[in-house]
Amino acid sequence: MKIKVNNKEVETAASSVAALVEELSLPAQGVAVAVDNRLVSRADWKDYALKEGMSLVVIKAACGG
Amino acid sequence: MEHREGRYDRQTMLPEIGAEGQERLRCARVLIVGAGGLGSPVSLYLAGAGVGHIGLVDDDCVGRSNLHRQVLYAEDEVGRPKALMAARRLRALNHEVEVEPYVCRLSADNVRGLVERYDIVVDACDNYATRYLLSDACVALGRPYVYGAIEGFCGQVAVFCRTAGSRTYRDLYPEEEAAARQALASKGVVGMTPAVVGGVQAHEVLKLVCGYGDVLDGRLWTIDLRTMQSYVVEI
Numbered sequence: 001m002k003i004k005v006n007n008k009e010v011e012t013a014a015s016s017v018a019a020l021v022e023e024l025s026l027p028a029q030g031v032a033v034a035v036d037n038r039l040v041s042r043a044d045w046k047d048y049a050l051k052e053g054m055s056l057v058v059i060k061a062a063c064g065g
Numbered sequence: 066m067e068h069r070e071g072r073y074d075r076q077t078m079l080p081e082i083g084a085e086g087q088e089r090l091r092c093a094r095v096l097i098v099g100a101g102g103l104g105s106p107v108s109l110y111l112a113g114a115g116v117g118h119i120g121l122v123d124d125d126c127v128g129r130s131n132l133h134r135q136v137l138y139a140e141d142e143v144g145r146p147k148a149l150m151a152a153r154r155l156r157a158l159n160h161e162v163e164v165e166p167y168v169c170r171l172s173a174d175n176v177r178g179l180v181e182r183y184d185i186v187v188d189a190c191d192n193y194a195t196r197y198l199l200s201d202a203c204v205a206l207g208r209p210y211v212y213g214a215i216e217g218f219c220g221q222v223a224v225f226c227r228t229a230g231s232r233t234y235r236d237l238y239p240e241e242e243a244a245a246r247q248a249l250a251s252k253g254v255v256g257m258t259p260a261v262v263g264g265v266q267a268h269e270v271l272k273l274v275c276g277y278g279d280v281l282d283g284r285l286w287t288i289d290l291r292t293m294q295s296y297v298v299e300i
Contacts, residue, residue, distance in 0.1 A: 062221055065213070
């Protein structure tokens with residue numbers, strides 16, 4: 001299915017946010033993920049089902065000032 | 066008689082601010098934690114706007130490698146305490162503003178005492194631990210917390226703790242222990258990253274004080290200056 005990650009179209013077989021995070025080799029810590037403009041807490045990544053056309057934003061944690 | 070321009074004319078002519086907003090700004094008390102990359106634009110723009118009372122917390126001294134982005138400081142201030150040099154600069158910019166420098170590090174022992182003296186807290190610090198301290202104190206004392214953080218070419222801003230039940234920093238990054246172990250990936254940064262992000266933080270303060278626009282209440286704004294991709298997500 002096709003979804004968008006940070007505005008780029010991505011073809012994926014991942015069924016959940018957790019599976020997609022693994023597929024994209026994102027670090028286990030230090031990133032937040034929003035689906036359709038809403039942050040999904042890490043605890044829900046496993047159960048959050050991905051559907052065709054969803055738009056994800058991956059946000060890297062930052063701590064500089 | 067010659068018309069004498071008022072120093073705030075260009076902002077008070079905006080209906081969102083007006084004379085009433087300006088008076089609110091004059092009465093406002095804003096604590097800025099960190100007088101570095103973010104603290105520079107935040108404090109300069111708030112002092113310029115006429116925020117009446119500004120507290121500035123920083124225990125560090127000006128370093129040569131600060132000068133490319135920390136626009137509060139000049140070459141002859143290298144080695145001197147940032148909070149004191151910043152206070153001097155802000156008073157020179159606007160003598161109507163009362164600036165209180167705190168040459169100390171924010172800690173569990175002093176955070177409540179500092180936060181409770183102010184109406185709004187701006188996070189311009191450079192580490193996760195201080196952000197958890199600030200967020201918890203703002204929840205406990207009911208102070209809006211204007212969060213900002215940068216890394217490289219990227220930055221993010223949100224407003225937490227505006228009302229009881231508002232989102233907090235812990236909702237954005239729930240894993241305090243993991244964050245504490247995670248160091249800054251890289252110290253590399255262009256001066257424009259804190260300029261943009263600090264400018265947005267300062268403007269969120271104006272919106273909160275004057276009561277206009279849609280505050281980033283429980284929403285995270287992100288920017289990548291390399292691609293100019295920007296998002297606003299609900300936390």
